[in-house]
Amino acid sequence: MPSFRQYFPILVWGRDYDKSALSNDLIAAVIVTIMLIPQSLAYALLAGLPPEAGIYASIAPILLYAVFGTSRALAVGPVAVVSLLTASAVGQVAEQGTAGYVVATLTLAFLSGSFLVLMGVLKLGFIANFLSHPVIAGFITASGILIATSQIKHILGIRAEGHTLPEMLYSIALRLGEVNWITLLIGASATGFLFWARKHLKQTLHGMGTPPLLADILNKAGPVAAVVTTTVVVWGFDLAEKGVKIVGEVPQGLPPLTMPGFAPDLIGALLVPAILISIIGFVESVSVAQTLAAKRRQRIDPDQELIGLGAANLGAAFTGGYPVTGGFARSVVNFDAGAETPAAGAFTAIGLALAAVALTPLVYYLPIATLAATIIVAVLSLVDLSILKKTWTYSHADFIAVAATILLTLGLGVEIGVASGVILSVVLHLYKTSRPHVAEVGLVPGTQHFRNIDRHNVQTDPRLVSLRVDESLYFVNARFLEDLIQKRVTEGCAIKHVVLMFSAVNMVDYSALESLEAINHRLKDMGVGLHLSEVKGPVMDRLQRSDFIDEMNGKIFLSQYEAWANLTAGAQQGAADTGQGDQLRCGA
Template sequence: MNFKRYLPILQWAPEYGRSQATSDMVAAVIVTVMLIPQSLAYALLAGLPAHIGLYASILPLILYALFGTSRTLSVGPVAVVSLMTAAALAPLAEAGSPEYVAGAILLAVMSGLMLTMMGVFRLGFLANFLSHPVISGFITASGIVIAASQLKHIFGIQASGQNLLTIGQSLVVSLGDTNVPTLLIGSGALLFLVFARKHLKPLLIRSGVGSRLADILTKTAPILAIVITTLVAWLLQLDTQGVRLVGVVPAGLPELTMPSMDLGLWQQLAVSALLISVVGFVESVSVGQTLAAKRRQKIDPDQELIGLGTANLGAGLSGGMPVTGGFSRSVVNFDAGAETPAAGAYAAVGIALATLFLTPAIAFLPQATLAATIIVAVATLIDLPALGRTWRYSRTDFGAMLATIVLTLVHSVEAGIIAGVLLSIGLFLYRTSRPHSAVVGRVPGTEHFRNVLRHKVELCPKVTFLRVDESLYFANARFLEEAVMDLAACEPELKELVLVCPAVNLVDASALESLEAINERLKDAGVRLHLSEVKGPVMDRLKRTEFLSHLGGQVFLSTYEAWQALTGNQGPLKDAA
C-alpha cells in the first residue's frame, strides 16, 4: 500500500516550515474573506438556508488538505454545482424545507462516495467524455440560468423555475409585486460590485495604493457590500419593509449528520449525484492542473477524485452541500501565495470562527445582496464568443456545444449535459466512421507520396496507392471495403493496390475481416493487395493471424519501396497464395 499516494499530505507535511506556514496563513485570510459571502450566496442559490454554505466550507477543506493533490485548490460551494443541486432537489421538496436540506446532504454524501470509488478504481478518465465545448457551453448556459434565477431576489418577488423559460415567465407574472426597498438594496449592491470589479483597482492604484494591495482590496468588495447592506438593514429595520433577510441561523459549529437511508431517495438522486460529481471533478481538475503547471508541480487526477470525494463526504456528514474546487477562489489563493493545502485548512478555521461568532450579524444580511454577488460572479462564467470560436474551428464541436446550451437554457441542466455528452460521442463515432482516404502518387524525383487531387504527382496505371487516414475499426471497416472495391470497379486496368497505412493506429477484428475480404475479392478480380508503412504494434498483431499468409501481395516498409518494386517490375513478386 502506497500511503504517499493515498495521503498526499505525507509528501509535504514533513518539510513544512515557518515560512510556508506564514504564506499559507496570509492566503487563508484573503480566501476566508472571499469564501464567507460566496458560501452564503451559493447556499441561497441551491435553495438552502445560508448557513449550510458555511457548514460546507469547514470539514471539506480540512479533508481536501489531507487527501487532495493540488496545493492551491480552494474547495467549497461553487455556482454551477449549487445550481445543479437546486435542479436535482426541486422535484423532491420545497426549497428550504427539512426534506430539501436532507436531500442536499444526501447528494453530497452520494457524490462523495461516487468520487471516492472512481478514484479508488482509477476511473478518472470517464470525466474526459465531457468535451471542452460541452463543458464550456454548459457553464455558459448555467451562468445565464443562475443570473436569471437571482433576479427575483433583486426585485424582492416570488418566482421559480429550473430553466430560462419557466424562470422568465414566472418573473414577468410577479414583476408587479416588486418591493422597492429590496430593489434599491439589490441594484445598489449590484452597481457597487460591477463598479468595484471594473474600476476599483485602477482607482486605488491612481490613489497611490500598491498594485498587490489594490488587488486584494478589490477582492474584498463583496464583503464590504455585505457589511454595508447588513448595517443598513439593521439600522432601518428593513425586514418590516418587506425586505427579505437571511434571518436567524443556528449559532455554533455543524454537528455530525447521518444521511437519509431511504433507498428510493438514493435511486431518485443517483443520476444527479453522478452528474454533479463529474462536472465538479472536471471543473476542479482543470483549475488544479492550470495552477500546478505554473510551478511545475503536478496533480494526480485519480487521487483528486479521492480528495474531492472525501471533501464531499465530509460536507454531507457535517450537514453541508455538494462542494468542489472553485475557479476564482483558487486563483486568489494561488496569487495570495498559498504554498500547501494547509492554506485550505487555515481557511476552514476562519470559516469556523465566522460560524461561531458572526451568525447574529448574518441574520440581518439582505438576500438581495447575496443575489447581487452571485450575478456578478457568474457573469464571468458566461462566454458567448466561445460559440463563434468553436463554429469557426469545427462545425461538429459547435453542434455539440449549441445543443448543450439550448437544452440547458430551455429544458434543464441535466438534459443539457447528457445531450452534450451523447452528441459529442455520436459525432466522433460518425466522423471516424467515414475516414479520410486519398489516392496518392509520387512527388516526381522524391521518395514522398501525396494526394493526387491536391498535388502534381506521378502515377502508374496498373498500380494504385491508397492512403487511409484513420484507425481501422468496426465503424469504418465496411467503408474501407467500399472505397477499395469502388477503386477496383472503376479502374479495370488495375493489377496492384497498395494500402498506405502510416496513420492506421489500430486494426481491430472487424477491420481484419474486412482486409481479408478485400484481399479475397481483389484476388477474385485479379488484383494483388499490398500494404506499406504498417506501424509496429499493428504489424505485431497482424503477425498473430493468417492474414499475412493469405495476402495476395507484400508488406513494404516504405511506400517508396513499394513504388520501386511494383512499378519497376510488373512481374510476379510472390505467388498469390
C-alpha cells in the same frame, strides 16, 4: 511505502514544508477566506439550502482535499454550477425548506463522493474525456444564464418559480407589479458596485498609492464591503419591516455531524444526478488544476484528484454540506495570492470555521438581494457566447453540439442539458470517426515522402493505389473503408496493387479486422494485391494473433517508400505520371 504515499499526497508536499511556504499559504488563506464568506452563503441560497450550509460545505471538504488532493492551488467548495445542479436534482424529490430536502442534499453529496472515490480507485479518470470541451462550454454558458436569471426574483423582491429560462422569465413577468422597490434599490446598487469593483477597484486603489498586497486583499473584499454596507443599512433603517427579505438567524457553531439518507427510493432517485454532478464537477476541477499546475511546472494526478474530490464530498455529506468541487474563481485567487501547498486550503477552512463560530450573528440582517447580486456577478463571468462564433468558424459539427447544449439546458433544464451534452459528445466522436479522412498519396519527386495527390504535385503509378488512413479503424468506420476501396478499384483503372498506409492507425478492432479480411478477399478475386505499410507495433501485434496476415494477398512493408520501390519496380517509365488532382486518376 510509495503506494501508500500515492494515496496521501500530503506526505509528499508536507515533508518539505517550511516557513516561507507557511507565510505564503497564510496570506493566500486570508484573501480566499474573505472572498468565500459571502460567496458560500450565496451559493447555499442557490442550492436551496440555509445559508450556513455553504459555510459547512467549505470546511471539512477543504481539509480532506488538502490530505488527498494533488493540486497545490485548487480551492474546493461550493460552486455555482454544482449548486444549481443540486437544487435541480433535489427539487425533484423534496420541497425546499423541509428536513427531507436537507437529507436529500446530504445523500447527493454522499453518492457523488462515493462515485468519485470509486472512479479514482479504479483509475477511471478517462471517463471525463467523453465530455467534449465545446459541450462543456455550452453547458456552463447556459447554466450561467439560468443562474443569473434565477436570482432576478431576489433582486426585485418578488416570488417567481421555474427551472427553465422560459418558465422563469414568464413567472417574473407575471409578478412585475409586486416589485419591492427598496429591495430593488439594494440589489441593483450591490450589483452595480460589485461589477465596478471587479473591473476598477484594484486600479483605483493603486492610483491612491495603496500597497500592492493590501490593494489585492481589499479588491477581493469587494463582496464583503457590499455585505457589510447593505446589512448595516437594512439594520439601521429597519428595512426588514418594509418587506426586504433578510438571511435571518444563522446557527452559530462548527459544522454538525450529519447522516445522509439511505432509503432505496431516495438513492435510486438521486443516483443518476449524482453521477452527472460528479463528472461535471471533476471536469471543471481537473481543468482548473491542470492549468494552474502547468504555470509552475507541476503536475497533478487525475485519478488521485478523483479520490481527493470524492473525500471532500463525503466530508460534506457528514458535516451538513452539499456537493462540492474545485472552483475556478477561488482557485485563481488562491494561486495569484501565492498559495504554495494545499495547506492554504486548510488555513482557509480554519478561517471559515472561526467565521461560523463568531460571525454568523452579524449576518442576521443581510439582505437576500445582496447575496443574489454576489451570485449574478460571479456567474456572468461563466457566460461565453463567443464559443458559438468560434465553433461555427472552426467546425459546424461542434457548433451544433454547443448550440444544442445551450438551447436544451435553457429550455428543458440543467439535468436534461448535461445528459444531452454527454450524449452529444459521444455522438460527435462517433460521427467524426465514422468517416475517417483517407488520402490517396503519391511520391514527392526527389524525396521519400508521400503526400495527398489532391494537394501536391506528386508522382504516381496507374497500377498502384496508395491510401493513407488517418484514423484508427473500429466498428464505426470499418465499412466506410470497405466501400471507399471498392469504389476506387472499380473506376476502370488497371490497378494491380492497393497499399494501405497505416502510419496514423493506432488500433484495429475485431470489426475492422473482419472488414480488412473482406477487402483482402475481394481484391484477391479481382487479381489485385493488398499491402500494408508503416504498421505500428501494437497494431501488428494484434494482426498477428489472427489469420489475416497469412491469408493476405500481398506484403507488409516497413515504410511507404519501400512499398513504392518494390511494387513499381520494372514499370515502364511512361506508366508514371506527375501532376495534381484529376490528372492522376485513370480515365480523367
